[in-house]
Every structure is written in structure tokens, then in C-alpha cells.
Amino acid sequence: MVLDRLRRGSGRRDPKKIPDGLWIKCPSCSETVFKRLVEEQLETCPNCGHHFPMPAPQRIASLIDEGTWQEMDADLTSADPLSFVDRKPYPERVAQMRAKVQLNDALVSGQGLLAGRPIALAVMDFRFIGGSMGSVVGEKIARLIEAAIDQGLPVVIVSTSGGARMMEGIMSLMQMAKTSAALARLAAARLPYISILTNPTMAGVMASYASLGDVIIAEPKALIGFTGPRVIKETIKQELPEGFQTSEFCYEHGQIDLIVSRRELKDELARVLAYLGACKE
Numbered sequence: 001m002v003l004d005r006l007r008r009g010s011g012r013r014d015p016k017k018i019p020d021g022l023w024i025k026c027p028s029c030s031e032t033v034f035k036r037l038v039e040e041q042l043e044t045c046p047n048c049g050h051h052f053p054m055p056a057p058q059r060i061a062s063l064i065d066e067g068t069w070q071e072m073d074a075d076l077t078s079a080d081p082l083s084f085v086d087r088k089p090y091p092e093r094v095a096q097m098r099a100k101v102q103l104n105d106a107l108v109s110g111q112g113l114l115a116g117r118p119i120a121l122a123v124m125d126f127r128f129i130g131g132s133m134g135s136v137v138g139e140k141i142a143r144l145i146e147a148a149i150d151q152g153l154p155v156v157i158v159s160t161s162g163g164a165r166m167m168e169g170i171m172s173l174m175q176m177a178k179t180s181a182a183l184a185r186l187a188a189a190r191l192p193y194i195s196i197l198t199n200p201t202m203a204g205v206m207a208s209y210a211s212l213g214d215v216i217i218a219e220p221k222a223l224i225g226f227t228g229p230r231v232i233k234e235t236i237k238q239e240l241p242e243g244f245q246t247s248e249f250c251y252e253h254g255q256i257d258l259i260v261s262r263r264e265l266k267d268e269l270a271r272v273l274a275y276l277g278a279c280k281e
């Protein structure tokens with residue numbers, strides 16, 4: 001009630017009057033919602049359920065049992081094989097991202113318990129150069145899968161990415177083959193891989209490990225695809241169907257298995273892992 005009164009105030013709707021960091025406007029329902037409530041509901045809108053972007057550390061905390069997370073390869077950082085410069089040199093861009101996001105690259109990997117079951121988990125972070133996949137992301141995924149094979153663990157990867165990282169050129173594209181080959185070895189060891197697609201999962205990531213899950217789960221209304229809809233439309237010169245490249249469209253057309261709200265994701269993952277009977281007791 002207090003919140004309602006505060007929100008109504010004197011009828012002011014000027015977003016400039018909203019104190020910084022306390023309220024956010026939901027892009028889906030346009031309600032101004034209390035940021036703490038959004039955080040409590042795992043970065044979803046308490047009014048309409050819209051899924052906001054979720055940084056990797058919060059995602060891990062939302063899935064892994066408290067006190068059981070052991071990160072792997074946290075110190076891996078990118079080289080600059082192409083001496084790439086766009087608006088700034090690539091090493092400078094990476095250094096700025098590391099300082100800003102407090103991560104060394106766009107993916108965090110490790111092991112922990114999910115509802116008491118040991119899993120190998122990798123989580124991408126869109127804040128770090130658009131969650132782009134360079135050599136560090138690919139290497140961390142490959143190492144995680146190899147550790148999972150050694151220890152007989154299922155693998156879960158939560159993706160969010162604009163695709164391969166342009167600044168590492170062909171080195172980024174090679175990660176598609178490397179991660180796919182590692183997943184083939186996981187499959188040969190008869191260990192399951194569950195891929196979680198979150199908004200957005202695109203391009204080289206979608207065209208490699210993100211679409212190779214034994215079970216593929218997406219969050220609601222995520223953008224999922226290879227090339228963006230505008231480029232496709234211009235290339236094939238045809239109108240695209242309604243809802244093209246959303247979780248719901250992919251589900252209806254058999255590309256993904258489940259759409260699960262983030263609030264239910266941990267329970268659903270526990271159920272799927274139990275069903276697959278893949279966890280060490």
C-alpha cells in the first residue's frame with residue numbers, strides 16, 4: 001500500500017523524478033516496479049513476469065545450493081591474436097570490461113550441487129562484450145565438459161550471447177567446432193547435457209553448443225536464432241511469420257523442449273536431471 005501511494009505520489013509520472021536505482025520501468029508491461037522486488041523474484045517483473053537480464057553470479061546463486069559452488073578456470077583471459085583495433089584496441093576493451101563487470105570473460109564455469117545433485121555448470125554473462133564467444137568462452141566450456149566426463153557429471157549451460165566474438169575472428173569461430181566436439185565426447189560417455197537458452201541466444205552460440213542439448217529449455221519470450229530477423233527478411237525477401245525467433249515460436253516448431261520461467265527453473269532442472277537418472281548419488 002505504501003508502495004502504491006509512493007508510486008502514485010502526486011500523479012507525477014516523470015521518470016526523471018524516480019530516485020536512481022530504487023525503481024525500474026518494466027519494458028514489457030510499462031509498470032514502474034520496485035527494484036528490490038524484481039531482485040527477490042530472480043530479476044523478473046512482479047507484475048507481468050517479464051525476464052530481465054541476469055548476471056552470471058546471480059544465475060549461479062539461483063541454481064546452485066548455497067556453499068557448494070566451486071568455480072573453475074576463473075583466471076583464463078583472452079589473448080589478442082589479431083592485434084584487433086576497432087574504436088579501441090581489443091586488450092583495452094577486455095581490460096575495461098573486466099573492471100566494469102568484475103569477471104574475466106563472458107562465461108563462468110564450475111561445479112556444485114543443484115538440489116543436492118552434483119552438476120557441471122557454465123553460465124554466460126551478456127554484460128561482457130554482449131556475451132560474445134571468444135577463445136576463453138570456448139576453452140572454459142571444453143574444460144568443463146572434460147571434467148564432467150572424468151567425474152561422471154551432467155552438464156548444464158545457460159546461454160546468453162550475440163554470437164562469436166568478432167575481435168578474435170577465426171579463433172572465435174573455431175570454438176563452435178571445439179565445443180561441439182567436446183559435447184560429442186560427453187554424449188559418447190552417456191552423460192546428459194541440458195542447454196538453457198535465455199534472452200538473447202544468437203548466431204555462433206546458437207549454432208553450436210546452445211542448440212546441442214539433449215534437453216533444451218528456454219526462458220519465456222527469449223530471442224533465439226542465428227541471424228537477426230531484419231537480415232533474414234532482406235536476404236530471402238519474404239515476410240517472416242508472427243513471433244519468429246521467440247522461445248514460443250521455437251517451442252511450437254519443435255526446436256526446443258520446454259519453456260520454463262526463471263522462478264521455476266531450479267525445480268524443473270532437478271526434475272529433468274532426476275528423470276535422466278544421470279546424477280551420482
Ligand SMILES: [Zn+2]
Pocket residue numbers: 026027028029030031045046047048049050
Ligand atoms: Zn512487467
